[in-house]
Ligand SMILES: Cc1cc2nc3c(=O)[nH]c(=O)nc-3n(C[C@H](O)[C@H](O)[C@H](O)COP(=O)(O)O)c2cc1C
Ligand code: FES
């Protein structure tokens with residue numbers, strides 16, 4: 105099928121989202137709660153685009169690109185006046201909520217409108233409740249963190265706000281967080297995240313930290329890979345593999 | 355004894371009908387939530403006991419074989435509507451409505467009325483206008499102009515009795531529908547023009563048809579009894595008072611769309627509704643009205659009663675389905691409709707309690723009968739909860755298109771204490787407020803939407819001149835801010851900011867550009883939010899801003915609350931020309947800020963005054979004034 109993004113005719117497949125097609129064609133649509141590996145939830149609303157169709161009698165609508173499935177002949181605008189207004193308002197609201205976040209400010213600047221117009225809540229938090237961390241943790245199979253409560257006070261936290269029993273210190277949540285809100289403190293031998301302390305497993309080859317002990321145990325129990333797979337860092341693994349081939353070659 | 359097929363149903367109905375015909379006097383004790391809280395069950399027990407003691411041929415269940423001759427039938431019904439003056443006891447066929455009945459009055463009722471055939475004057479409704487006692491529902495303004503369709507059995511059938519429902523014609527509509535082709539049933543509902551009573555007003559027939567045409571090996575029918583609107587209780591009354599009607603509507607829908615599994619999702623806080631519905635479901639199962647081969651047809655259908663997740667947003671369709679699936683009741687953002695992929699990703703029909711309750715009558719009486727009431731685009735009737743500053747409050751059902759004036763000043767009896775009418779809020783928390791100039795508006799889905807409000811599920815809050823519209827908007831926004839699921843940014847952060855701006859206004863700190871800002875943000879929230887909650891959350895502020903702009907301007911420009919509600923910008927003083935020195939306000943003032951002797955003008959000490967408004971409320975002479 106063909107769709108039109110910002111006037112360009114582009115081929116698309118049934119079942120794809122507008123965002124997928126745009127990404128594949130290097131058309132930029134900002135996102136804050138989307139990740140290729142995770143299911144979309146439509147939370148941040150910055151990926152808003154305007155759609156219409158020649159058969160819709162002029163009717164237009166704002167939809168989230170990450171969730172809206174393409175259909176033949178769909179006409180999409182990624183930066184119409186309505187899109188910029190909606191996105192601008194969303195980003196303004198996020199700037200008020202997380203005034204210290206550079207990512208949000210940059211995104212707002214890029215959208216063309218920087219005006220902090222709303223009451224700022226400066227509690228130092230950069231959490232925009234995109235829930236990427238929760239979904240990543242869920243995907244890891246740990247479910248160590250979740251959302252608590254509803255409304256404006258909704259928070260992301262471990263159960264009962266205590267250090268999470270299920271957390272294996274993999275750090276996926278911190279890595280995926282778009283604003284850098286989740287704190288992770290690593291030393292050569294330890295990691296601290298969600299107020300929980302972990303010891304790193306040192307690489308058998310070079311002694312560099314590889315992963316936390318809890319992560320190693322969890323991986324050994326849940327994945328089908330040899331136990332020593334988790335005790336060597338990737339650099340040493342490569343070296344080992346190379347020397348293996350060397351031996352095979354000689 | 356089960357009801358295996360249509361013939362048996364008809365036989366049962368005839369037998370019960372006959373039993374009903376023999377009933378000489380029928381005493382209906384309202385056991386709706388309001389009356390129950392005021393002691394209706396005790397009144398019922400006392401009525402049965404006293405009548406027996408007096409040797410009357412009491413019967414508490416309809417018995418086809420009829421042991422008693424000319425029995426006196428005493429039953430507990432669902433809400434009879436006029437909760438304000440409950441407990442209600444309605445006596446037929448003479449149409450005598452006793453109000454505020456206490457156990458101590460039962461003896462009188464039994465002796466004078468049930469045995470003696472006389473009316474007990476002092477238990478009759480007193481018309482506040484001329485203080486005259488009015489005998490029955492036919493005379494009382496609150497009931498005049500009402501037309502009961504969804505509430506037909508609520509207040510007349512015995513709420514927990516299948517027999518009572520069957521005697522009143524119950525399940526004959528199902529029998530008729532089962533004789534019809536599913537497609538014919540849908541056509542009839544389509545022709546009736548029935549629109550969803552849960553808020554959106556989506557055409558029910560069209561919803562059913564799209565469900566049928568959606569692909570899927572399994573279909574679901576769900577009844578939305580979440581009723582999260584604070585102050586609304588129509589659905590509660592129907593579920594408690596006439597549970598079989600809702601079930602019948604659902605079975606008809608199951609037949610129409612080809613479903614074998616249904617759910618009734620009942621609000622967390624409605625234990626009696628859960629109890630009555632569960633009992634009704636069980637009774638239907640035992641009688642062959644649910645389960646396999648219903649009434650001898652090919653239809654298999656089961657219903658489970660599910661308890662709500664306890665949040666307002668759980669009433670939203672996708673959140674509700676997730677909640678029944680066992681997940682957190684949060685709306686799901688998606689661009690597929692639930693008729694295509696709803697519960698467990700299968701085609702699902704979700705309708706409101708009142709919507710299902712309209713279905714049996716539509717099938718029985720035909721779509722023409724339904725469309726003969728109401729307006730062209732909104733046929734039929736609608737139940738409303740009339741509350742607020744009106745003289746008569748309670749549950750009513752009127753034809754669509756009835757004017758707000760008829761509701762507020764007819765059934766509602768006007769404003770309490772004869773104060774000026776200011777506005778009526780419709781549509782629940784995310785509805786809007788309409789003022790004086792909208793009083794002649796015919797109430798239907800489109801007229802309300804056009805005027806900047808909405809039908810919602812049917813809450814109607816009447817407000818007098820002492821209600822501040824900024825304060826009202828702030829109140830609803832606070833509710834919505836707290837009830838937002840918190841997932842999407844425009845709703846979570848935007849409604850918070852709207853509320854913050856209104857709060858600023860009410861403190862007298864508003865700036866001229868604030869009104870523009872509120873309006874802009876409100877519009878963006880409407881188009882950018884994920885679910886219906888966010889999309890409609892700005893309504894309270896946008897509608898009041900549209901219809902009561904001067905009041906907002908007074909808050910911003912003059913730092914003044916014309917209604918005298920916003921404490922930070924209100925000062926209370928006593929008008930010396932009006933004050934009679936009656937001491938009433940002085941006694942009512944919590945911080946003792948009022949001084950003055952009897953028959954002398956009273957004075958409010960501004961340093962002590964906390965602007966609570968208690969003095970103004972009690973003053974009979976309107977002597978307490980605000981800036
Ligand atoms: C926040 C929110 C709350 C809702 N609450 C209810 C409710 O309590 N009861 C209800 O019937 N519909 C409620 N709805 C509407 C439902 O999503 C749905 O449209 C309705 O149940 C469909 O039934 P109907 O077509 O018969 O009205 C709510 C919608 C939203 C957005
Ligand atoms: S990326 Fe689409 S809503 Fe966040």
Ligand code: FES
Nearest residue numbers: 386388389435437
């Ligand atoms: S509860 Fe009795 S009239 Fe409503």
